[in-house]
Amino acid sequence: MSVITISRGSYSRGKEVAEKVASELGYECISRDILLEASEEFNIPEIRLIRALHDAPSVLERYTHGRDRYVSYIRKALLQHIRKDNVVYHGLAGHYFLPNLPHVLKIRIISDIEERVKEEVRRENISEEKARYILKKDDDERRKWGLRLYGIDTWDSKLYDMVIHIKSLSVQDAADLICATVRKPNFKTTPESEKILDDALLAAKVHAAIIKLSPTSIVTAHDGVVTIGDPEASMKNQITEIAETIEGVKKIIVNAHRKTDDQNAINPFHNI
Numbered sequence: 120m121s122v123i124t125i126s127r128g129s130y131s132r133g134k135e136v137a138e139k140v141a142s143e144l145g146y147e148c149i150s151r152d153i154l155l156e157a158s159e160e161f162n163i164p165e166i167r168l169i170r171a172l173h174d175a176p177s178v179l180e181r182y183t184h185g186r187d188r189y190v191s192y193i194r195k196a197l198l199q200h201i202r203k204d205n206v207v208y209h210g211l212a213g214h215y216f217l218p219n220l221p222h223v224l225k226i227r228i229i230s231d232i233e234e235r236v237k238e239e240v241r242r243e244n245i246s247e248e249k250a251r252y253i254l255k256k257d258d259d260e261r262r263k264w265g266l267r268l269y270g271i272d273t274w275d276s277k278l279y280d281m282v283i284h285i286k287s288l289s290v291q292d293a294a295d296l297i298c299a300t301v302r303k304p305n306f307k308t309t310p311e312s313e314k315i316l317d318d319a320l321l322a323a324k325v326h327a328a329i330i331k332l333s334p335t336s337i338v339t340a341h342d343g344v345v346t347i348g349d350p351e352a353s354m355k356n357q358i359t360e361i362a363e364t365i366e367g368v369k370k371i372i373v374n375a376h377r378k379t380d381d382q383n384a385i386n387p388f389h390n391i
Contacts (some may be wrong), residue, residue, distance in 0.1 A: 121306045122206050122223045124213035126273065127256055131238045132285045133228035134370065135229040137209035139294040144301070145337050150210035151202055157196040163189065196329040198320040206300045214266065214278050220319070222312040224301045227279040228293065280330055317367075321345065333358050345367030 123140060127133025134150070141148035151186070158164065176340065194216045217223045232254070239250035248293065265273045276282050281300060283293045302307070322340040329336060336358070337348040345368050347358060351379060355373055362371050 120199050121203065121301050121308055122217070122220070123208070123226060123301055124217060124223060125207065125209040125226045125228055126214050126279065127209060127228040128230070128235070128261070130235040131228045131230040131255065132290055133209055135290045136226075136228055136283075136285075136293045136297070137207050139290060140297050141207040143294060143298050144205070144207070146205045146207050147203070148207045148209070149228070150208065151208050152202060153193060153196045153208070156200075157189075157192040163192065187334055190241055191323070191327045191330045195320075195323040198323050200317060202320055214273075215271065220312060222306055222308040222318055224281075224306050225279045226295070226297055227276070227282040229282065229284050231284075234286070255317070321365070324365050325368065326359050328365060329358050332361070343367055344372065345370070346372045346374070377387045 125133050125137045138148050163220045179285055197208065197213065197216050214225050235254055236250045239254055240247055243250065262273050265271050271278065283296065285293060321344065322338045325345050326338040332354045335349055339346045345362060347362060359371050360374055362368060
């Protein structure tokens with residue numbers, strides 16, 4: 120049992136690859152489902168969640184932390200789904216939210232730009248020049264988002280276990296490679312990897328619950344003990360009360376120091 124995340128750009132055929140992999144392995148295939156769950160649970164229109172992930176940061180949001188809240192909610196929803204195991208996720212930002220889970224196979228699907236331009240022209244009935252401009256803008260926005268929130272370049276191959284170029288390789292070829300790789304022992308779910316995921320999920324739940332009060336907090340969890348670092352001083356008691364209501368929390372430790380060396384630390388916004 121394992122989890123696969125597939126990062127893809129527009130017209131990369133990554134969705135086709137994800138669906139074929141899920142079908143061959145008998146895994147659940149999810150994408151937009153995560154946005155819908157986060158939208159419903161936190162009563163935020165889905166379109167705002169989509170913009171929070173797609174669009175480059177505005178000056179206003181750097182001060183209001185609006186985007187940060189949406190991303191926190193999406194992370195929580197994704198981790199809850201991943202906890203079920205046997206999942207192929209080809210939605211937004213999976214490679215950011217699951218960086219330290221050993222049983223997650225991270226794939227990047229890329230495609231030839233000329234093929235992407237042709238597809239954009241066909242679907243939108245626009246000129247090649249305009250299609251190229253739109254695709255470049257979309258790629259740049261996604262790249263800026265990753266750099267702003269995590270200091271990570273989405274085009275950096277080190278983020279992924281495998282980068283597959285859909286050109287000489289077909290969708291079926293890509294699916295075959297992914298299926299063969301994920302069956303290797305190092306991507307199997309173990310009690311240790313489940314423990315890491317449980318800690319990450321608990322930290323994400325607490326972070327999503329307190330982010331309105333303390334948007335810059337860093338949250339870590341270990342065996343039910345949750346540490347909240349750098350809280351808003353005036354909100355310390357409220358933050359503690361909220362965190363204590365989260366299922367699975369055994370103890371809350373609140374301090375005024377940032378803690379960034381824990382692999383389950385939840386504050387993907389420390390680069391703001």
